[in-house]
Amino acid sequence: MKILVTGGAGFIGSHTVVELHQAGFEPVIIDNLYNSNHGVLEGIRKITGKDFPFYEMDCNDTEQVRELFRKEQFDGVIHFAAYKAVGESVEKPLNYYENNLISLLVLLRAAKEFNVKSFVFSSSCTVYGQPEHLPVTESTPRQPATSPYGNTKAIAEDIIRDHVHSKPGLKAISLRYFNPIGAHESALIGELPNGVPSNLVPFITQTAAGLRPSLTVFGSDYDTPDGTCVRDFIHVVDLAKAHVKALELLDQQTDQDYYDVFNVGTGEGYTVLQLISTFEEVSGVKLNYTIGPRRPGDVEKIYAQADKVNNVMKWRAEKSIAEALRDAWNWQKKITFEK
Ligand code: WQD
Numbered sequence: 162m163k164i165l166v167t168g169g170a171g172f173i174g175s176h177t178v179v180e181l182h183q184a185g186f187e188p189v190i191i192d193n194l195y196n197s198n199h200g201v202l203e204g205i206r207k208i209t210g211k212d213f214p215f216y217e218m219d220c221n222d223t224e225q226v227r228e229l230f231r232k233e234q235f236d237g238v239i240h241f242a243a244y245k246a247v248g249e250s251v252e253k254p255l256n257y258y259e260n261n262l263i264s265l266l267v268l269l270r271a272a273k274e275f276n277v278k279s280f281v282f283s284s285s286c287t288v289y290g291q292p293e294h295l296p297v298t299e300s301t302p303r304q305p306a307t308s309p310y311g312n313t314k315a316i317a318e319d320i321i322r323d324h325v326h327s328k329p330g331l332k333a334i335s336l337r338y339f340n341p342i343g344a345h346e347s348a349l350i351g352e353l354p355n356g357v358p359s360n361l362v363p364f365i366t367q368t369a370a371g372l373r374p375s376l377t378v379f380g381s382d383y384d385t386p387d388g389t390c391v392r393d394f395i396h397v398v399d400l401a402k403a404h405v406k407a408l409e410l411l412d413q414q415t416d417q418d419y420y421d422v423f424n425v426g427t428g429e430g431y432t433v434l435q436l437i438s439t440f441e442e443v444s445g446v447k448l449n450y451t452i453g454p455r456r457p458g459d460v461e462k463i464y465a466q467a468d469k470v471n472n473v474m475k476w477r478a479e480k481s482i483a484e485a486l487r488d489a490w491n492w493q494k495k496i497t498f499e500k
Contacts, residue, residue: 162412163186163189163233163234164188164235164237165189165191165230165235165237166191166239167191168241169192170194170199170202170215171192171196172341172351172353173397173401174239175197175201175204175205176397176400177241177404177405178213179205179345180401180402180404181239181408182213183209186405189216189233189235190202190216191220192215192218193219193220193242198353202215214233220267220268221260221267223270226267226268227271227275230277236279237408238268238272238277238279239408240268240283242264244256247287247359247458250308250311251308257309257313262317262320272329273329278330279331279333280321280331280334281333281334281336282317282335284317284335285314286465287306287311289301290305291461295462296430296464296465297463297466298469299337299423299424303315307458325418326418328417330417332411332417332420333419336403336423337423339392339394339425340360340361342361342485342489343485343486343488344397344488348492348495349495351488351489351495352489361433362436362489365448366489369444369490370493370497370498372497375451379454380452380454381452384461385462391431391464392431392433392436393431393463393464393465394427396484397485399480403423403425407423424467424470426464426478427465427467428466428468430464431482440486443486
């Protein structure tokens, strides 16, 4: 089955291309390289031994997208391509609503025109805001988004649900990611944040590599075991495999208006300080960090109840936090010290 992977040169997209190939799918990558580069495609080629079709293009370009769908005749789409920086979305909301939502509409219209059967959407646990009860299940009410970025994910889920329920012949799944971390064990692909990382783990590995003087831990006065925020950190390769399982589940569905949502997390919460101490254990590096003020908009604690994805989608996180941090550190050393 031929699968379009939008944003396939990105962090989660590139790892998913590898897992799709391993599972016997035929991935086709589109990416505008806004937040990636050709080196990622080289890494994918080294891991898989394959040069997958790659089109440098923007999902917002209706004519280019239609032309691609006409040419490639996809069986399914996995849609990663989106702007994803929470802070930036607060500064530039119109850019986020336009890019993240117009691209989705363009893809859904092309999928209908060219009879694509399956659509997997990259959503986020950010749609839950600060849940009242933990762990969060898929029926946990969505909270008003804490950022325009998060709002684009919530609106996108509703667009996909309403479209599928109009019976266009498309079945869809939204995967609500928790916190993806780590890299491929080969250290040939990994996370490539542009500029100063906003996410925790790339900031940790860059600090450990001497690229940053120190890490600031945003707040230690939360109502958690050690006062720092709690998150559900999931290895990016486990997350990539969940996309393969989602396509397989969609392929088994007979309801033509099948749409569902799955939390994709480990089901366990770790604090920021626990993650830092695990990193120090696996890397042997004493991390230089200070405790600073809370970051506005941060959720105090969130982690998934993963029963539905375990039982219905037959997927379960297999890799540990330690493995994820080891792989993230190997990747950072590779891109920093091996030119
Ligand atoms: C995790 C924890 C910070 C950096 C967001 C989006 C989510 C997804 C991932 C895109 C928080 C703390 C962080 C630092 C710190 N988006 N932290 N010092 O905010 O949970 O999730 O990014 O893929 O949809 O909501 O991830 O890694 O930014 O922060 O103390 O330098 O680490 O306060 O508690 P977050 P994060």
